[in-house]
Amino acid sequence: MITSGASRLAAQNLAIADATVYTSPHAPALHHATVVIHDGTITAVGQHVHVPQGADTLQCNGCVVLAGFWNAHVHFMEPKWDDAAHQPAEKLEGQLQAMLTHSGFTTVVDCGSDGENTIALRRRIESGEIAGPKIYTAGVPIFPAHALPYYLDGIPVALRSKLGQPETPAEAAAFVDKNVALGTDITKLFTGSIVKPDQITPMALPIARAAAEEAHRHGQLVFAHPSNLEGTRVAVEAGVDVLAHAPEATRGIDEPFLRKMVAQHMTMIPTLKLFSQDKTIAQIRDLVNQFHTMGGRLVYGTDTGFLPDYDQSEEFRQLSQAGLGFREVLAMLTTAPAELFKVASNQGKVAPGMRGDLTVLTEDPASGDPIAFTKVLYTIRGGRVNFRAQ
Numbered sequence: 001m002i003t004s005g006a007s008r009l010a011a012q013n014l015a016i017a018d019a020t021v022y023t024s025p026h027a028p029a030l031h032h033a034t035v036v037i038h039d040g041t042i043t044a045v046g047q048h049v050h051v052p053q054g055a056d057t058l059q060c061n062g063c064v065v066l067a068g069f070w071n072a073h074v075h076f077m078e079p080k081w082d083d084a085a086h087q088p089a090e091k092l093e094g095q096l097q098a099m100l101t102h103s104g105f106t107t108v109v110d111c112g113s114d115g116e117n118t119i120a121l122r123r124r125i126e127s128g129e130i131a132g133p134k135i136y137t138a139g140v141p142i143f144p145a146h147a148l149p150y151y152l153d154g155i156p157v158a159l160r161s162k163l164g165q166p167e168t169p170a171e172a173a174a175f176v177d178k179n180v181a182l183g184t185d186i187t188k189l190f191t192g193s194i195v196k197p198d199q200i201t202p203m204a205l206p207i208a209r210a211a212a213e214e215a216h217r218h219g220q221l222v223f224a225h226p227s228n229l230e231g232t233r234v235a236v237e238a239g240v241d242v243l244a245h246a247p248e249a250t251r252g253i254d255e256p257f258l259r260k261m262v263a264q265h266m267t268m269i270p271t272l273k274l275f276s277q278d279k280t281i282a283q284i285r286d287l288v289n290q291f292h293t294m295g296g297r298l299v300y301g302t303d304t305g306f307l308p309d310y311d312q313s314e315e316f317r318q319l320s321q322a323g324l325g326f327r328e329v330l331a332m333l334t335t336a337p338a339e340l341f342k343v344a345s346n347q348g349k350v351a352p353g354m355r356g357d358l359t360v361l362t363e364d365p366a367s368g369d370p371i372a373f374t375k376v377l378y379t380i381r382g383g384r385v386n387f388r389a390q
């Protein structure tokens with residue numbers, strides 16, 4: 001499934017012809033339409049558009065063109081990413097395909113890794129050397145003092161020693177500053193840390209608040225792993241922007257509490273696949289549905305890269321079981337994250353002036369089969385084909 005450098009289209013002009021196109025999550029589908037990308041930007045979409053001479057044309061025969069997918073919760077923390085500055089380009093490109101581009105992702109948000117290493121990987125992608133998604137990164141996350149999650153016991157010692165566990169608000173702000181200086185984009189807090197399978201330690205509110213304020217001062221979004229009511233309350237009171245997971249222990253998270261989150265314009269990334277084996281999965285899905293029904297913004301993410309199984313099918317199945325239709329899921333994959341990251345003026349839709357980021361499927365998700373979203377034919381970023389199904 002690895003696209004060699006030679007077969008990749010380094011397209012100045014790219015056209016996708018005879019496609020079903022969803023220009024946005026709420027627009028009716030265009031049939032037998034063509035999408036033209038010039039110099040990385042979409043220049044035309046429609047049934048009778050002119051394809052510039054010399055454009056590489058992908059004859060699509062009814063394939064389905066959507067705006068490029070985001071996965072707003074991934075991690076570049078497996079040992080295979082180590083020394084990203086010096087690993088062979090083909091190896092990194094193959095890994096990016098297996099983990100991300102093969103599932104249609106053109107933009108990803110790394111919610112915690114060795115920031116220096118992830119930024120080295122990003123540099124090689126952005127230089128054009130390696131085909132891969134746009135990466136936003138949190139760098140190293142911040143944990144409650146003396147309360148690392150038990151499931152991180154296995155992570156490499158070198159990374160473990162870098163994990164933030166500030167004991168004072170000043171230390172928390174300084175830790176954020178250190179990440180920002182490296183070039184990170186968001187801040188990730190464990191406001192509820194699962195120290196044992198049945199024990200959750202919340203982050204002290206003054207620490208969470210100091211980290212969030214410092215991140216906001218630098219224009220960063222703040223993501224939190226909430227775990228339960230207490231961890232969610234700390235996130236809400238600290239001014240966190242995004243819950244990187246639905247709270248997995250839902251007890252006490254009632255309607256007034258969810259309304260408060262919505263009123264504060266918090267975003268939630270459900271990561272339902274992560275919880276799909278839990279006894280409480282039905283309650284977690286209900287909570288996600290309730291939050292959405294109240295007007296809360298949902299964004300797609302799966303914890304890919306913490307979960308070593310990269311398949312996205314279960315997430316789509318769970319979202320469907322949570323009562324979300326394909327257009328709502330498409331919004332979670334495209335317009336909602338673009339709005340969250342304040343790039344909606346040129347990302348998230350298939351329209352002239354938008355960046356040439358497209359996910360092309362062989363099956364129409366309107367069919368009602370939630371895993372149609374996993375039937376990826378091409379992943380195109382900035383007019384360049386980063387993945388094609390063989």
Ligand SMILES: [Zn+2]
Nearest residue numbers: 075111303306
């Ligand atoms: Zn995660």
